[in-house]
Amino acid sequence: MTTHHALTTLTCALTAALATTWPTAPPTQPTATTVRTAATTVRTVAGPERTAATTVRTHVGAVRGTAHDGYRTFEGIPYAAPPVGNLRWAPPHPAAPWPGVRDATRPASACPQPADEVPGGSTDEDCLHLNITTPDATAPARPRPVIVWLHGGGFTTGAGSSYDAHRMATRGDVVVVTVNYRLGALGFLAHSGLPGSGTFGLADQQAALRWVRTEIGAFGGDAHNVTLAGESAGGYSVCAQLTSPAAEGLFDRAIIESAPCTGTPDRPFAPSSVPLPTARATGDELATKVGCASSHDVTACLRQVTVPRLLAAQNTDQQPAYATPLLPTDPGAAIAAGRFHHVPVLIGNNHDEGNGWAAGIIQAGNPVTPDTWPDVVSAFFPSPVQTKAIIREYPVHGTDGGPVLGAVIGDANFACPTAHTAALLATQVPTWRYEFADKHAPPLTPGTPPFPLGAQHASELPYLFDLGGHPRTLTAAQHRLANTMINYWTHFARTTNPNTPSSPPWPQQTPLSLTPNHITPTPTTNSDHHCTLWNTLG
Template sequence: MAEVRWIAAVLAGALAVLLPPVTASPSPEASVVRTQDGAVRGSVRDGYRVFEGIPYAAPPVGALRWAAPRPAASWPGVRDATRPAPACAQPAGEVPGGSTSEDCLYLNVTAPSDAAPGHPRPVIVWLHGGGFTTGAGSSYDAHRMAVRGDVVVVTFNYRLGALGYLGRAGLAGSGTFGLADQQAALRYVRRGIGAFGGDARNVTLAGESAGSYAVCAQLASPSAAGLFQRAIMESGPCTGGPARPFAPYAVAPTVAEAAGTELAGAVGCARAADVLGCLRRVPVARLLAAQGADAQPEYGTALLPRDPAGAVTSGRVARVPVLIGANHDEGTIWAAGIVAAGTAVTPANWPDVVREFVPDPARAAEVVAAYPVRGTDGGPVFGAVIGDADYACPTLRTGSLLAARRTVWRYEFADPDPPRPTPAPPPFPLGATHTTELPYLFDLGGWPRDMTERQRRLADTMIGYWTRFARTGDPNGGGAPHWARSQVQSLAPERTGPVRPGGVHHCALWATMP
C-alpha cells in the first residue's frame, strides 16, 4: 500500500540513516579495554570514547537460527572496535539497502573519557525502535548523553522480524528470540560494563516505540529480574493490543503460531518432513520478503508468561522506578501517510474513516463529535485520533497503573516544530509526532539535527532529566524546571513544566473503548 510505503519512509527518515552512520578512523590515541572475552580497541573522541561492534552473544546462524542466544567466543589479541557491526536482518528503510546479516548480535559502548573502573558511572542500555522489524543500535550516537550526563551508554542490535519472533508450537523460545537477545545483552553489561567505567549495579533500561514496549516486556519477564534497576519508556505504552494497531503489542501463542505457519507456507516449507529444519535453510532475503510489516513478541511463554498489558494491570512487573511518556502529536505521522497516498479526510468522509478505525463502529459518532473535521484538510484531526487512542491515553494509563506500586515520572514531549523527521515534506505539519523527541537525546545516524537555540536548551534539559533519573531515580536537579511526580511534565522550548494532557487527548472517551 502506498501509505505504508510513505510511513516507512518517514519513520526511516526520522532516524536519518540516509547516509551510513558516521564512523571514525582509528584514532592515534585509540583506547584499549580488556573485556571478559578479550581486549578491544575503540576510538577516542572529544571528551568521550566509543567501542563499536563488540559481540555479546554467538552468531545465531545455522542450527542457532531460532535458538536462545549462546555466549560469544573469546578472541586472542586486540579486537578492532572502531566501526559498527552489521545490522540484524531487515528490509530497506532505516538501514540503507536493508540487511541480510544474521551475524549481528553486537553492542556499542559510549563512555566519558575519564570513565574508569575505579569511578563507575551509571549505565543506560538503549533498545532501538522499529516495529520489531527494523533498526540498529549503531543508528544512535549517544555521545551528548554520555558527556553531558556523565553516564555510560550501551546500544545494541537484537534479532528482528521473523528471525526474532517466529512462533511455532514446540519450539523453545517461540516468539521471544529478540527479547532473549536483549536479556543476553543485559547479562553482558552486568558482567563486563565495569571495564568501560560503568556501574553494573546501576543500570537503566531505556527504549522508544517498539524498544519502549520491549522495556515493558522485560519488566514483566521473570528472567530479566535484577538485570536493570530503572526503566525509561518513550512512546511505547504497555497496554497496546490489536485494537490499537499503530502501537506495539504482544500476541497469544495461537496468533504467533498461525503467523509462523503462514510464513512456512510462504517460503515453501509447510509440507516438509522437518518444517523447522527447512525454515533454517531458507535464505534470509526470502524470509524478509515473506514476513509481515511488523512483528509481535509472543506471551504465554517461558520468557514472557503474561501479556505485558495484563501484567501491568495486575501489578506483576518489576518494582523499579520508571520514567515514561509520549509525544503530543504521535499519530500525525500515520495520518500523513494515508493522506499522502491519496485519501483526503473531509467532513463528508470523516464518519466513514472513523468507523473503520474504531473497534466498535457504534461508538464512531462519539469520536466524530469529540474530533470534528470542519475544513478540507482533516489529516491532523485523524492524526490526533490515532495518537490519542494508540499512544497518549494508553501511556497515561500505563503510567497510572505503574505508579500504584512504584515511583513513576511522566512526561509529554510537546515541541510544536521539532526538526522534521524526513527531508520529504509531509502533506501537513506533523508537530511533535512519533520519533521527534529522539534528536534531542541522540545524534541519529551520527548527524546532529539543525536546532534553534531554544531547542538546544531543551535537548540539554531532557538529557539532564534522563541521566539524573538514571543516576538516582529522580530527574530533578541541575537547575532544570522542577518535575513533580504527581503531574505530567511538558517538555517544550521555554515551556517545560506541569501539564494536564488527559482532557486535551480526550482520554475519558478512549478509556471506555475496547
C-alpha cells in the same frame, strides 16, 4: 478503505517516516587514532598512552575503540554467538572468546531487515553486537550509571549504531550502550517445534543485559546501576522486560518513550504483543510462503531458507508472543495486575504522535474530509458505537481532516494509554511522566507534509541522540530543551529521580510538558487528548 488496507497504509507510513530519520549513507567512521574537534578532524600518532585509553579487556577478549574529543566509543562488540545455522531461532548462546585485540572502531552489521530505516537493509545474521559510548576518563572516581538503549522500528527495522549517544554520555556523565537484537521473523517467529518461540529478540535483549552486568565495569560503568530504555518498539520491549520473569535483576530502572504498555487490541497500533496461538498462525503462514509447510522437518527446512527470501515472505507487522516461558502474560495485563519488576519508571509520549501516520495516509491517496471521515474512522474502529462516538468527539470541518486523524491515532494509541500505564505504575513504583510538545521539532522526513506535523512520533529522539551520526539543526531554545532532557534522563539513571538543582521541578507522576520555552508540570493532559472518551471506550 478496508481495515486491512488502512492498517497496511498506516504501517508503511510509519516506515517511510522513520526511514529518512537516518542518512542515505552511513557516516564516515573515524579511525582509532582520530580526534574530532568542532572545526576539523585531526589525525594523531597512536602512542602507548592513547592505545591504552582505547583498549579495554573483557572476559572474552580485548577490544580497541575510538578516542574522540571528550569521549570514547567501542562499536560492534559481540554479546552473543552469531545466530546462524542451528542457532537460527534458538536462544542466544555466549560469544566465543577471541585472541588478540578486536577492532571495535566501526559498527557491525544491523540485524536482517528490509532497506527502509537502515541504508541498504541487511541480510547478515551475525548481528548480535552492541556499542558503548563512555566519557573520556578511563578510571572515574566512581563507576558511572549505565543506560542500555533499545532501538525502535516496529520490531522489523533499526540498529543500535544509528543512535550516536555522545551528547548524553558526556553531558550526563553516563555510559550508554546501544543494542542490536533479532528482528522480524528471525526474531519473533513462533512454531510448535521451536523452544523460545516468538521471543528470540527479547531473549537477545536479556543476553545483552547479562553482558552489561558482567562486562560494563571495564568501561567505567556501574554494573549495579543499569537503566533499560527504549522508544517505540524499543519501549514496548522495555514493557515486556518489565514483566518477563527471566529479566528479574537485569536492570534497575526503566525509561519508556512512546510505547504505552497497556494498549488495547482494538486499536491500530496495539497490541505490543500477541498471544502465542496468533504468533504460531503467522509462523505457519511464513512456512507455507517459503515452501516448508509440508516438509517432514519444518524447522530444519526453515533454517535452510535464505535471509532475502525470509524477509520477502514475513509479515509487515511483528510482535513478541506472550503465553510463552519468557513472556508468560501480556505486558499490559501484567502491569494492570501489579505483576512487574518494581523499579522506578520514567515514561512519556509526544503530543502529536499520530500526525506522521495521518500525513502518510493522506499522501497515499486517502483524503480526510467531512464526507470521507466516517469511512476513515470505521476502517480503524469497526464498531458502529465507537465510530459514532469518535466522529462526535473529533469533528472534521473543511480541510482540517489530517490533524484530526492524527489526533485520533495519537490519543487512542499513545497519549491516553500512556497516562493509564503511568497511573498503574505509580501505585507500585516511583513514576515520572512527560509529554514532549515541541510543535517545531526538526522534521524527520524531507519534503513538505500535507499539514504541520508538530511533535510527531520519534520527534524527541534528536534531542537525546545524533541520529545516524549527524547532529540535527536545532534552535538555541531547542538546544536548551535538549540539554534539559538529557539532564532529566541521566539524573534519573543516576538517582531514580530526574530532578536536578538547575532544571525546572518535575513532580512525581504529574506530567511534565517539554517545550523549548515552557517546561512546566501540567495537572492533566487527559482533556487535551480526549482521554475521557478513550477510557469510556475501553
